[in-house]
Amino acid sequence: MSDRSSDGYSDGFRITRVADVVARFVDHDWAFARAHEAAIAAHWQARLRRSPGMFDGTVLLCCDHAVADGVARLDLFATRYATFTYYREVPHAEARIANAFAAIVPWTADGAVLLGEMGAHTANAGQLYFPCGTPDPDDVRGAQVDLTGSADRELAEETGLALPDEAETDWVLLEGEGQLAFLRPVRFPEPAARLVARIADHLGAEAEPELARMHVVRGRDDIDAARMPGFVRAYLADAFPPAR
Numbered sequence: 001m002s003d004r005s006s007d008g009y010s011d012g013f014r015i016t017r018v019a020d021v022v023a024r025f026v027d028h029d030w031a032f033a034r035a036h037e038a039a040i041a042a043h044w045q046a047r048l049r050r051s052p053g054m055f056d057g058t059v060l061l062c063c064d065h066a067v068a069d070g071v072a073r074l075d076l077f078a079t080r081y082a083t084f085t086y087y088r089e090v091p092h093a094e095a096r097i098a099n100a101f102a103a104i105v106p107w108t109a110d111g112a113v114l115l116g117e118m119g120a121h122t123a124n125a126g127q128l129y130f131p132c133g134t135p136d137p138d139d140v141r142g143a144q145v146d147l148t149g150s151a152d153r154e155l156a157e158e159t160g161l162a163l164p165d166e167a168e169t170d171w172v173l174l175e176g177e178g179q180l181a182f183l184r185p186v187r188f189p190e191p192a193a194r195l196v197a198r199i200a201d202h203l204g205a206e207a208e209p210e211l212a213r214m215h216v217v218r219g220r221d222d223i224d225a226a227r228m229p230g231f232v233r234a235y236l237a238d239a240f241p242p243a244r
Helices: 031-035 037-050 081-089 147-159 192-204 230-239
Strands: 014-018 020-025 058-068 071-080 099-107 113-118 171-176 179-187 211-217
Touching: 014 071, 014 230, 020 147, 031 037, 031 081, 037 081, 058 081, 058 099, 071 081, 099 147, 113 147, 113 192, 113 230, 147 179, 147 211, 171 230, 179 230, 192 211
Parallel strands: 020 071, 099 179
Antiparallel strands: 014 171, 058 071, 099 113, 113 211, 171 179
């Protein structure tokens, strides 16, 4: 486990290395969704006025999780995206439900990390993320949820990249701000410039790409507190410790 809470980037996040992630798909009676039905509907309509292209699909949230013996185990249940956005954005007393998701962290051959800038039409326009998304029913395999496959799919869809042979399999769990971010750092054999060019070609071929462009992070000076969410800043601060 790593704790750099005094550096100003990792505040509020617990960082844990895990060897595997096992997720189950479960039924969960979420009282919050029923109790706030009217407020959820009003909140969603307000968001649609700002971003008309948003879709109220089904997403998976976490209702229970634990880490033991290097394995993270979690239970995921289905809810509406509108309910999730309301739960995420308004103050509430319930802390058990978390936004659990998986992402590949692309490391380049020359020691940089790549992040994508969300497109202007997306809900998080301008923010800098690792390619990722909230799990959905496409990730359910019987009684299990394939978070590894979810991360691989998001990487391919958003950047056009496929994982290199013998890619690293360990995870870094960033826990905080109502999130469980399972990040899988993978080193690609190409340098940053070549990967960015490849991704640009992929984005240029799409009618409405989710990402506007890629950003290259080579150290702490590249951490953008205004545009990177907390889990991204916390990971980068841990990955690029201060010079001694």
